[in-house]
Amino acid sequence: xxxxxxxxxxxxxxxxxxxxxxxxxSDSASNYFPWYKQELGKRPQxxxxxxxxxxxxxxxxxxxxxxxxAKHFSLHITETQPEDSAVYFCAAYMNRDDKIIFGKGTRLHxxx
Amino acid sequence: KAGVTxxxxxxxxxxxxxxxxxxxxxxxxxxxxxxxxxxxxxxQFLFEYFSETQRNKGNFPGxxxxxxxxxxxxxxxxxxxxxxxxxxxxxxxxxxGGSVQxxxxxxxxxxxxxx
Numbered sequence: 001x002x003x004x005x006x007x008x009x010x011x012x013x014x015x016x017x018x019x020x021x022x023x024x025x026s027d028s029a030s031n032y033f034p035w036y037k038q039e040l041g042k043r044p045q046x047x048x049x050x051x052x053x054x055x056x057x058x059x060x061x062x063x064x065x066x067x068x069x070a071k072h073f074s075l076h077i078t079e080t081q082p083e084d085s086a087v088y089f090c091a092a093y094m095n096r097d098d099k100i101i102f103g104k105g106t107r108l109h110x111x112x
Numbered sequence: 113k114a115g116v117t118x119x120x121x122x123x124x125x126x127x128x129x130x131x132x133x134x135x136x137x138x139x140x141x142x143x144x145x146x147x148x149x150x151x152x153x154x155x156q157f158l159f160e161y162f163s164e165t166q167r168n169k170g171n172f173p174g175x176x177x178x179x180x181x182x183x184x185x186x187x188x189x190x191x192x193x194x195x196x197x198x199x200x201x202x203x204x205x206x207x208x209g210g211s212v213q214x215x216x217x218x219x220x221x222x223x224x225x226x227x
Contacts, residue, residue, distance in 0.1 A: 045218070051213075099160065102147075102157075104153060
């Protein structure tokens with residue numbers, strides 16, 4: 001079936017450095033890619049999303065890039081801060097199945 | 113607007129029992145999706161309900177079922193519980209869901225422990 005691969009599963013970066021999380025998807029017709037952040041003990045919350053008609057979207061320190069040809073998209077967090085520590089999930093809307101499939105998550109640790 | 117709410121927040125059951133979880137979406141939202149979250153497996157899609165009809169379902173056994181009421185509140189039922197059903201069950205609501213590709217708003221989840 002359709003799936004979304006997310007890497008790495010764990011990422012540690014020094015405070016102030018950048019973090020990059022990458023995802024690949026299988027359904028070439030996918031056209032909507034949200035990213036969710038889940039802090040410890042809390043619910044996932046949307047932080048940014050991108051649609052297939054654009055290649056990049058930025059919101060302050062967060063950016064997402066999309067390469068439709070290669071079927072991969074990435075989350076970039078610059079100038080990381082302690083509050084960025086969380087699990088991040090990428091997701092892709094699968095047109096064929098009419099549902100959103102999530103990656104398995106990346107646990108991001110911001111080191112002091 | 114009040115956010116998505118789920119009850120109960122915590123539940124302990126034994127193998128073979130059945131359980132019913134409840135989800136109240138944001139007012140005006142008509143789509144409710146359910147997910148199972150376990151360590152290492154991320155968020156796995158169970159099913160989506162819209163206007164009291166199951167619109168889509170994931171790859172879970174028939175022991176997992178759900179329904180939606182006319183006020184968009186949804187319930188999820190798991191029968192004949194197994195140890196592997198221990199997980200955080202999240203529901204998410206959106207205005208119309210499905211092919212409209214809207215933002216999903218998650219509830220706090222129900223943590224189920226099966227002993």
